[in-house]
Amino acid sequence: MKRIRLSAVWALGACLAAGALVAAESPPRDLHQVGDHWTAWNPPTEFPEGAEVYTIVRGDTLWDLSERFYGDPYLWPQLWELNQYIEDAHWIYPGDPLVVTVEVTPMEDLGEVDLGEEGEEVAEAGRLRLGSGLSAPRPLGSEDDIYCSGFIGPEEEEFGYRLTGSEYQVLSPNLSGQASAFSDWRSLGQAETVKRDLTVGDIVYLDGGRIGGLSPGLVFYVVQAGGLVRSPASEEVVGRFYGYQGRVRVLSVQEETAIAEIVHACAAIHVEDLLKPFVPEPVPLGRRSGLRPPNDPVASEVLEGAPIIVKSKDDQISLGEDNVVFIDRGVQDGVAPGDVYTIYRKNREGFPPVVLGELAVLSVHDRSAVGKILESRYTIYVGDLLDPK
Numbered sequence: 001m002k003r004i005r006l007s008a009v010w011a012l013g014a015c016l017a018a019g020a021l022v023a024a025e026s027p028p029r030d031l032h033q034v035g036d037h038w039t040a041w042n043p044p045t046e047f048p049e050g051a052e053v054y055t056i057v058r059g060d061t062l063w064d065l066s067e068r069f070y071g072d073p074y075l076w077p078q079l080w081e082l083n084q085y086i087e088d089a090h091w092i093y094p095g096d097p098l099v100v101t102v103e104v105t106p107m108e109d110l111g112e113v114d115l116g117e118e119g120e121e122v123a124e125a126g127r128l129r130l131g132s133g134l135s136a137p138r139p140l141g142s143e144d145d146i147y148c149s150g151f152i153g154p155e156e157e158e159f160g161y162r163l164t165g166s167e168y169q170v171l172s173p174n175l176s177g178q179a180s181a182f183s184d185w186r187s188l189g190q191a192e193t194v195k196r197d198l199t200v201g202d203i204v205y206l207d208g209g210r211i212g213g214l215s216p217g218l219v220f221y222v223v224q225a226g227g228l229v230r231s232p233a234s235e236e237v238v239g240r241f242y243g244y245q246g247r248v249r250v251l252s253v254q255e256e257t258a259i260a261e262i263v264h265a266c267a268a269i270h271v272e273d274l275l276k277p278f279v280p281e282p283v284p285l286g287r288r289s290g291l292r293p294p295n296d297p298v299a300s301e302v303l304e305g306a307p308i309i310v311k312s313k314d315d316q317i318s319l320g321e322d323n324v325v326f327i328d329r330g331v332q333d334g335v336a337p338g339d340v341y342t343i344y345r346k347n348r349e350g351f352p353p354v355v356l357g358e359l360a361v362l363s364v365h366d367r368s369a370v371g372k373i374l375e376s377r378y379t380i381y382v383g384d385l386l387d388p389k
Helices: 062-070 075-082 116-130 143-147
Strands: 032-034 038-039 054-055 097-101 150-152 161-166 203-206 219-230 238-252 258-265 274-277 309-312 325-326 341-344 354-364 371-375 385-388
Touching: 032 143, 062 075, 062 097, 116 203, 143 354, 143 371, 150 325, 219 309, 238 274, 325 354, 325 385, 341 371
Parallel strands: none
Antiparallel strands: 032 038, 054 097, 150 238, 161 203, 161 274, 203 258, 219 238, 219 274, 238 258, 309 325, 325 371, 341 354, 341 385, 354 371
């Protein structure tokens, strides 16, 4: 029997492993009984020929089951893909069936197949079902949305290393005692550097080496410390913003220094930028469903103390679909990649909140999360509120 090959394309760091399938803040409300158990979904009763089906028991998660059946918990999206009746991967129910492997026919054995009248009806029913709003999981953003974002951390975040120089700092001529064209921007002497804004392919130096635990092949985010971020609601300081500028890879190490190459650049990288260990993150998957109807918003009191958009990437003011933003909730609040929120704005007193759009969480840090606006009805601003979908 041939089985689907599952490639290990998901490599998530240990800091996010525990949060990869953390339960959403509120479970589906419309439970109904199927057979001898309760569920929010409509599980199938028939399965592909040769499929291996497992019955979910109390305490199971797709994360744990992927470890059990595939030997790798990071393959949970593939397990979800095989069971498209599950509309939210955070919630699976004891008693529901779970297809864990499927027998497939080799391509060379496929030929013209006469489905017959009954078979055509089944195929058409399948096409209608796929077009009814239940779609396959798809990426909620891109790698650049994550790797060129950043995070909100403590006001004085500690970083182990920084960039201390580049090759360009010794490539200018020594003009001591001579007047030249360089004197327009540096009077006399050797120019500090012939290139300040560094990018992919440039060679840089790190302030740590073999003694500090560095070794060739290590990859680091390049980070620039930004300003303090304040809550638009309370004006209290949430933390400091640290923006990802790109990545460097260590090429060689000396006792107390290291030589590295810039391998990815989101913006100009500079000497004295900070370094943070790089942890690969998968782009979370999600099944898109319709935006919450504007005539059915949550009650105003639900939004008291709700998560809030506290910053936008590049400090944009007017926000809409595809904009990356930062929210004031993180791992410590149970937020996980793939969580989806409805975006609201409070209305005038006595009127219900206004549905503005929808946001998906792409990456989570201790005190903040990176989100991407999936859809917007109106312009969205920093300060707008979020409610779990």
